[in-house]
Amino acid sequence: MKPGIPKGTRDFGPKAVKKRNYIFNIIKGVFTKYGFDSIETPVMENLQTLTGKYGEEGDKLLFKVLNNGDYLAKADQQALEDKNSNKLTSSISKRGMRYDLTVPFARFVVMHQNDLAFPFKRFQIQPVWRADRPAKGRYQEFYQCDVDIIGSKSLTYEAELCFIYDEIFDALGLDVEIRINNRKILAGLAAFVGVEDKFQDMTVAIDKLDKIGPEKVILEMTERGIPKEAATTVLELIGQKDLEAFEKTLNTQELAMEGIAELKKVYKYLSTKTMKNTVVFDPCLARGLNYYTGAIFEVVGLNVNMGSLGGGGRYADLTSIFGLKDMSGVGVSLGAERIYDVMLEKELFPSDLDEGLDLLLIAMDEEAHDFGFSQLSQIRSAGIQAELYPDPTKMKKQMKYANARQAKFVAIIGSEELEKQQFTLKDMVTGNQQLVDIKALIDKLS
Amino acid sequence: MKPGIPKGTRDFGPKAVKKRNYIFNIIKGVFTKYGFDSIETPVMENLQTLTGKYGEEGDKLLFKVLNNGDYLAKADQQALEDKNSNKLTSSISKRGMRYDLTVPFARFVVMHQNDLAFPFKRFQIQPVWRADRPAKGRYQEFYQCDVDIIGSKSLTYEAELCFIYDEIFDALGLDVEIRINNRKILAGLAAFVGVEDKFQDMTVAIDKLDKIGPEKVILEMTERGIPKEAATTVLELIGQKDLEAFEKTLNTQELAMEGIAELKKVYKYLSTKTMKNTVVFDPCLARGLNYYTGAIFEVVGLNVNMGSLGGGGRYADLTSIFGLKDMSGVGVSLGAERIYDVMLEKELFPSDLDEGLDLLLIAMDEEAHDFGFSQLSQIRSAGIQAELYPDPTKMKKQMKYANARQAKFVAIIGSEELEKQQFTLKDMVTGNQQLVDIKALIDKLS
Numbered sequence: 001m002k003p004g005i006p007k008g009t010r011d012f013g014p015k016a017v018k019k020r021n022y023i024f025n026i027i028k029g030v031f032t033k034y035g036f037d038s039i040e041t042p043v044m045e046n047l048q049t050l051t052g053k054y055g056e057e058g059d060k061l062l063f064k065v066l067n068n069g070d071y072l073a074k075a076d077q078q079a080l081e082d083k084n085s086n087k088l089t090s091s092i093s094k095r096g097m098r099y100d101l102t103v104p105f106a107r108f109v110v111m112h113q114n115d116l117a118f119p120f121k122r123f124q125i126q127p128v129w130r131a132d133r134p135a136k137g138r139y140q141e142f143y144q145c146d147v148d149i150i151g152s153k154s155l156t157y158e159a160e161l162c163f164i165y166d167e168i169f170d171a172l173g174l175d176v177e178i179r180i181n182n183r184k185i186l187a188g189l190a191a192f193v194g195v196e197d198k199f200q201d202m203t204v205a206i207d208k209l210d211k212i213g214p215e216k217v218i219l220e221m222t223e224r225g226i227p228k229e230a231a232t233t234v235l236e237l238i239g240q241k242d243l244e245a246f247e248k249t250l251n252t253q254e255l256a257m258e259g260i261a262e263l264k265k266v267y268k269y270l271s272t273k274t275m276k277n278t279v280v281f282d283p284c285l286a287r288g289l290n291y292y293t294g295a296i297f298e299v300v301g302l303n304v305n306m307g308s309l310g311g312g313g314r315y316a317d318l319t320s321i322f323g324l325k326d327m328s329g330v331g332v333s334l335g336a337e338r339i340y341d342v343m344l345e346k347e348l349f350p351s352d353l354d355e356g357l358d359l360l361l362i363a364m365d366e367e368a369h370d371f372g373f374s375q376l377s378q379i380r381s382a383g384i385q386a387e388l389y390p391d392p393t394k395m396k397k398q399m400k401y402a403n404a405r406q407a408k409f410v411a412i413i414g415s416e417e418l419e420k421q422q423f424t425l426k427d428m429v430t431g432n433q434q435l436v437d438i439k440a441l442i443d444k445l446s
Numbered sequence: 447m448k449p450g451i452p453k454g455t456r457d458f459g460p461k462a463v464k465k466r467n468y469i470f471n472i473i474k475g476v477f478t479k480y481g482f483d484s485i486e487t488p489v490m491e492n493l494q495t496l497t498g499k500y501g502e503e504g505d506k507l508l509f510k511v512l513n514n515g516d517y518l519a520k521a522d523q524q525a526l527e528d529k530n531s532n533k534l535t536s537s538i539s540k541r542g543m544r545y546d547l548t549v550p551f552a553r554f555v556v557m558h559q560n561d562l563a564f565p566f567k568r569f570q571i572q573p574v575w576r577a578d579r580p581a582k583g584r585y586q587e588f589y590q591c592d593v594d595i596i597g598s599k600s601l602t603y604e605a606e607l608c609f610i611y612d613e614i615f616d617a618l619g620l621d622v623e624i625r626i627n628n629r630k631i632l633a634g635l636a637a638f639v640g641v642e643d644k645f646q647d648m649t650v651a652i653d654k655l656d657k658i659g660p661e662k663v664i665l666e667m668t669e670r671g672i673p674k675e676a677a678t679t680v681l682e683l684i685g686q687k688d689l690e691a692f693e694k695t696l697n698t699q700e701l702a703m704e705g706i707a708e709l710k711k712v713y714k715y716l717s718t719k720t721m722k723n724t725v726v727f728d729p730c731l732a733r734g735l736n737y738y739t740g741a742i743f744e745v746v747g748l749n750v751n752m753g754s755l756g757g758g759g760r761y762a763d764l765t766s767i768f769g770l771k772d773m774s775g776v777g778v779s780l781g782a783e784r785i786y787d788v789m790l791e792k793e794l795f796p797s798d799l800d801e802g803l804d805l806l807l808i809a810m811d812e813e814a815h816d817f818g819f820s821q822l823s824q825i826r827s828a829g830i831q832a833e834l835y836p837d838p839t840k841m842k843k844q845m846k847y848a849n850a851r852q853a854k855f856v857a858i859i860g861s862e863e864l865e866k867q868q869f870t871l872k873d874m875v876t877g878n879q880q881l882v883d884i885k886a887l888i889d890k891l892s
Contacts, residue, residue, distance in 0.1 A: 002769070003556045003557045003768040003804070005488055005495075005554045009488035009490055011486070011487050011488070011557070012487075013485055013558060013561065014484065014485040014561075017486055018484075021484075033826060033831065034826070035803060035851075037463070038459040038464075038467075039458060039463060040463055041453035043489060043543075044452050044455055044509075045449065045452070046450060046452055061514070063490075063511050063541075065510070065512065065543070066509075066510040066511065066512050066538070069506075070532075071531050072529045073529070073531070083518045083519070085515070085516045086516075088518065094452075095452050097489075107451075110449045111450070111457070112459060117613075117851055122460070129490070130488075137827070141488050142490060149836075152836040152837070153836075154836030156819055157836065179545065199640045269819055272819060272823060273823040283688075307600070322449040357481060370714075371716055373602055374718040376718070377609070377719040377720075380479060380480070385479065386481075390565055390600030390602055391598070401563060405481075405563055417515070434797065437604075442751075
């Protein structure tokens with residue numbers, strides 16, 4: 001049997017794990033600095049928690065876990081007879097795998113509402129699963145990094161999320177543009193052109209502007225029942241990236257003016273801190289998810305060909321699907337997998353992540369080997385990452401291992417060294433060798 | 447809809463995550479000190495990677511993931527007609543969820559053998575899933591912490607794994623006993639009493655000695671076809687916890703003598719380091735898993751009523767199931783969930799894990815609130831974890847939040863403070879208040 005792993009999944013070896021942890025640690029550090037706490041939710045959720053939350057397409061992409069035991073005994077017999085997979089599923093599967101971190105977060109907040117202090121600030125860095133067709137940069141199992149504040153309408157949080165993006169990408173060494181918009185402006189715009197009832201269609205279409213261009217967006221809008229004239233006006237207006245211009249055009253639209261005022265307030269908060277990256281008003285930014293109701297964000301890498309590196313927004317009512325109303329929140333996420341790919345491509349990982357062992361001890365015979373082992377604890381106590389090659393085998397084989405482990409130093413123990421209780425210490429970079437005792441060895445490597 | 451999570455799974459809120467990370471970080475720190483690197487494998491494995499590796503019982507406890515799309519179209523039609531759940535499964539599910547970290551490790555080593563330097567030292571801390579009946583301390587989704595060396599027969603690694611156990615439990619503040627045995631001694635013992643062909647039955651039975659007592663072990667052995675006389679002799683022999691006594695009794699058994707010599711060598715290596723906990727020869731220790739072929743380990747907490755906190759052993763041939771022969775390895779695992787429970791019970795977590803915010807700013811009106819926000823970046827830059835209550839609402843509500851977040855200090859900004867650009871800094875432990883400017887505030891809290 002030839003071993004393999006499911007398509008769209010990955011093994012991470014030592015080097016990849018170090019690089020991934022480097023990214024996660026920077027992200028966690030900034031989240032923690034801003035007062036966010038980590039929570040973790042189970043990989044498996046009840047299927048009814050997940051179903052219907054991600055649209056029809058999302059339901060299809062959910063991984064469902066088969067019930068254990070004799071699941072066919074309790075299966076929907078009609079669905080079985082009809083060979084109706086879709087209908088059968090809920091009777092043979094009651095659990096699904098987490099599809100994102102937002103729905104589990106909403107579920108968590110509702111379940112634990114009596115134990116939480118609101119506004120509740122949490123971050124969550126865990127993998128999610130989607131049965132999407134695997135492609136370059138698209139996996140079936142991948143990490144999401146979410147940060148949210150729930151239980152407050154304060155716009156200070158919108159500003160702080162921009163600070164968080166800014167500090168994280170700065171620490172990672174990536175130049176980005178943080179794009180911001182407000183769904184109220186878009187809703188006011190829809191009202192202004194008389195397609196209030198087609199708001200969702202309009203946002204889904206203009207969200208694709210970067211990808212497919214203005215003509216195709218207009219075409220998509222008309223196909224979705226928006227009059228061509230209205231669609232054209234929308235495109236003309238969102239082409240203006242000037243907030244003042246919006247304010248003039250939409251001054252009769254109360255909701256739009258509310259969104260503009262919110263945006264101005266966010267900019268006022270942003271002005272209190274020197275940022276490395278800029279926050280740009282982008283009226284084309286729509287974000288397709290229909291739970292966003294206020295500010296929306298997107299981060300795009302500059303000088304990289306890699307789409308969005310993160311996004312998010314404010315939601316007025318995320319937890320109401322689980323029965324808890326009036327819990328406004330705002331959050332963003334970071335596309336850790338894409339960030340990883342960009343950082344690899346641009347060689348932004350610090351070189352010491354790839355560093356190997358500090359020291360490999362190499363013994364030439366059984367007695368020397370025992371001596372080598374007896375010295376290890378003392379060396380390790382000094383904070384030196386040291387190992388003894390497991391057997392006193394051929395020098396060549398041991399040196400090959402030293403190279404494979406990228407050992408910085410090798411300490412050779414032959415019969416002569418053993419007699420003196422010393423080591424021939426070899427610097428693997430310069431090739432220099434010197435005879436040292438244990439104290440000198442520790443001094444040299446500490 | 448009332449939100450819930452599947453039985454046997456758990457949410458971890460901020461406090462639990464901090465405690466769990468405290469444990470994981472200590473474990474990772476010691477693993478890293480000893481030269482082990484972290485790897486990660488996917489949650490979903492191909493079902494054929496998992497099936498048949500954990501015995502018949504294990505196969506039943508595997509969580510299987512339903513194929514996406516119209517899975518019934520490709521289902522085994524005969525199994526469907528017969529309503530044979532067992533037979534149907536492989537035709538509607540090709541993926542399963544990781545059941546342990548050992549099989550994925552073996553699969554990883556075989557798949558990536560050309561990229562690895564042997565002996566390969568890895569650790570892996572990830573959750574696993576088992577459809578076991580949930581009970582106190584038994585979950586369907588739980589973490590395992592495994593550390594293994596593969597590609598060497600050297601007994602230095604047996605000793606180092608004992609050092610690792612010792613250092614980890616010492617750092618956690620738990621007193622433990624590390625029990626060691628060697629399956630070769632048990633195999634020799636089986637030969638000595640003439641039940642070589644019943645070796646597996648014998649080990650499965652004596653592994654239960656602590657739980658069910660000697661009489662029931664003898665009963666189980668006889669039920670498994672071992673003559674009563676042989677069973678009684680086995681029990682008498684393993685009752686002697688003295689290695690010398692074993693050496694005398696089994697001196698005609700070559701394999702047993704090999705196991706005894708190995709154990710002595712391990713003890714010789716152990717003598718090179720001062721350990722906090724003791725390594726005890728325990729001939730009753732058998733470990734039911736049949737892939738162990740040499741040393742076997744178990745860690746038991748002293749003064750706690752909580753069974754095994756870890757275990758492991760040497761396997762001669764783990765990777766051969768995936769086609770790679772002659773890869774001897776040795777590894778142990780830590781029962782992180784049980785360690786967590788014991789540490790909670792014995793209150794061993796450091797109290798600063800429960801510490802809250804350094805500082806909460808509280809503003810009395812809109813203008814004071816804006817001023818408060820404008821000061822946050824400077825305060826945070828000094829390494830102080832500070833937040834501003836999101837709205838200038840009633841004092842009482844803001845103070846309640848400060849308490850809920852366990853803020854160490856509160857800085858109040860009223861109209862008077864605003865005028866002077868100062869803060870009334872309140873120590874939440876002593877209740878002391880003083881009027882300070884931003885510099886004094888930062889000095890005080892840094």
